[in-house]
Amino acid sequence: MAKPQRLALFDLDHTLIPFDSGREWLQFLADRYAVPEDAPRRYLDACRRYVAGRVGLEALHRAVVCPPGAQAQALFSTWRRDFEAEMARRVPRSTLALVQRHRDAGDLCAIVTATSRLVAEPFARVFGVAQLLATEPHRAGDGSLSGDIQGEPCHREHKVAHVRRWLAAQGLALQDFERSWFYSDAAGDLPLLEAVTDPVAVRPDDKLRAVARERDWQVLGIADVAF
Template identity: 35%
Template sequence: MNLALFDLDNTLIAGDSDTEWPKFLIKRGLLDPEHHARQNDYFYEQYKAGTLDIYEFLDFQLQPLTRFSREELAELHAAYLEEHIKPIIPQKARDLLAAHEAQGDVVLIITATNRFITGPIAAELGVEHLIAVELEVDENGNYTGKPTGVPSYQDGKITRLNDWLAQRGETLAGYDKSFFYSDSRNDIPLLSIVSHPVAVDPDPTLQAHAEEHGWPVITLRD
């Protein structure tokens, strides 16, 4: 049996769900556009450079979730999915997922974006298994704006994957083949331990690393 791992942002979708969500809230008049754009640009430049402090970013990114009930957030997310995410899901991405499913592979999305944002996107893509940043909730079940556990970012993706496999009584080496598809330099640690790393519409650093190591480079953009 094979394991097929997929990054989400700029890999399975032609954009970043973590930046599309605040754009959606700003369009609805629910976020201050100037402050958020300035802060988001600050963090995105760090992400592209591989220097992002994930905890500092999460403190910023998760705060809007504290302003709404879970019911309100569910309604907002449904509109966000329709307006911002479905239009940027390439058919080639859906086809690649379907090809792995058709040959009986275990398919898993592993992303540094939080589960609130990515859970419904994984469901839209037909992917059952998801590793994402987990979120703390209060006694009423509402989000506190804090993450829990190890964020699935850079080396943290390896930690979270190994934990997920251990819960299933498995190891990465137990699979005949392991694939990981990603666009980002931040995923080089996990790409380096699977048997079949694939760079998807990669950033310049990953492009150079993939070429140096003979990894396939593909595009999923229509």
């Protein structure tokens, strides 16, 4: 089988979707009384502390995967199916079309996100992207979520390592592709943006916008990706 000649990588939160998937997952659970009513607010507080540099990604991951009690674990599969159906109605048609254009062109596609796999998988299915590189939740011996992260988070410079390992498992490397794209909104993703031939800033934060302008990278704004 011929190797793909082009690669398209996509960040998830605030890139393919115009919201924070972890917060939406917790709100979904709170609406079903599966987590405390204030779980989404406490998660957003953790996000603010993370942005301020007071906590690491581990705190956000723990806030997302830990709230449901042990008695709720049996309902996870049903909840995730319902969550996927609800989120499918909120995914922008513009980003669905963007991903579909790459798929139709025969490009190798993957979502590369710091979000926990627990939350990101439903979105990957909505976008029809089989390859998902995400932060892996650690499970205890009984299969329950411990709140810890398994291995390196799929975050910042670790995103590049995740991508390289995934490609190497297929006998591929980033330099094998004639063209490679990574779409992201955040300056934290600069290591992977710098590793591809075609970095694309999607509604970027201020730091990424400045870098994109300086380096003449493509920038997609609200008019281009109409959320």
